[in-house]
Amino acid sequence: SAVISQKPSRDICQRGTSLTIQCQVDSQVTMMFWYRQQPGQSLTLIATANQGSEATYESGFVIDKFPISRPNLTFSTLTVSNMSPEDSSIYLCSGKIGGDTEAFFGQGTRLTVV
Amino acid sequence: AQSVTQPDIHITVSEGASLELRCNYSYGATPYLFWYVQSPGQGLQLLLKYFSGDTLVQGIKGFEAEFKRSQSSFNLRKPSVHWSDAAEYFCAVGGGGNKLTFGTGTQLKVEL
Numbered sequence: 475s476a477v478i479s480q481k482p483s484r485d486i487c488q489r490g491t492s493l494t495i496q497c498q499v500d501s502q503v504t505m506m507f508w509y510r511q512q513p514g515q516s517l518t519l520i521a522t523a524n525q526g527s528e529a530t531y532e533s534g535f536v537i538d539k540f541p542i543s544r545p546n547l548t549f550s551t552l553t554v555s556n557m558s559p560e561d562s563s564i565y566l567c568s569g570k571i572g573g574d575t576e577a578f579f580g581q582g583t584r585l586t587v588v
Numbered sequence: 589a590q591s592v593t594q595p596d597i598h599i600t601v602s603e604g605a606s607l608e609l610r611c612n613y614s615y616g617a618t619p620y621l622f623w624y625v626q627s628p629g630q631g632l633q634l635l636l637k638y639f640s641g642d643t644l645v646q647g648i649k650g651f652e653a654e655f656k657r658s659q660s661s662f663n664l665r666k667p668s669v670h671w672s673d674a675a676e677y678f679c680a681v682g683g684g685g686n687k688l689t690f691g692t693g694t695q696l697k698v699e700l
Contacts, residue, residue: 480631507687516678517632517690532687566631568688576622577688581631 476501480567480580487557487587494553495583497567502547504572508540511564511582520565523550557587590615592681594691601669602699609664609694611679621662622680622688623653632678638662649673674698
């Protein structure tokens, strides 16, 4: 599997501001995903980041709130926009090298909105 | 729709005792199944996976899991737990190239 470097590892942000999270993979991956893990909860998929095109969002998540970029096969960003305390979560990016392979994860970004 | 159920939210075992974490899934086709472990403040690490073939899968750190199609289960086992195994364990299901659906996790506590 490949290695994902995710940053920042944590941040404390004021409500109403935005935070951009970056994921850099050390090799090309066909698929990248962004997940949210709310306190004490499991992982929920936010969207699939598509290289060179708009991300595919899951039900309950919208592009205006969580804009995603994926300019190439090794890099993606997730922005959490106009943050509120309810956005306090761990955000994780994930990648897959191919269809019949496992997903591997970054270390996560622990976001606290005050 | 695919789903995963982990019926045990918390489990406590003594160090050296055996462990079994339960996972039941719902998936419309042949599933790809995974167990991940998350230590505090860390991302997810893959323990093992099942794609096809032998239904008993060996993973890292001495873990194994058995796929039972008739029971829609993929339970994780370890014969002798170590204190360092204390963490949260997630079962996940997905198909080729598709997103993963995770269970709610089982928090494992190991008593010394």
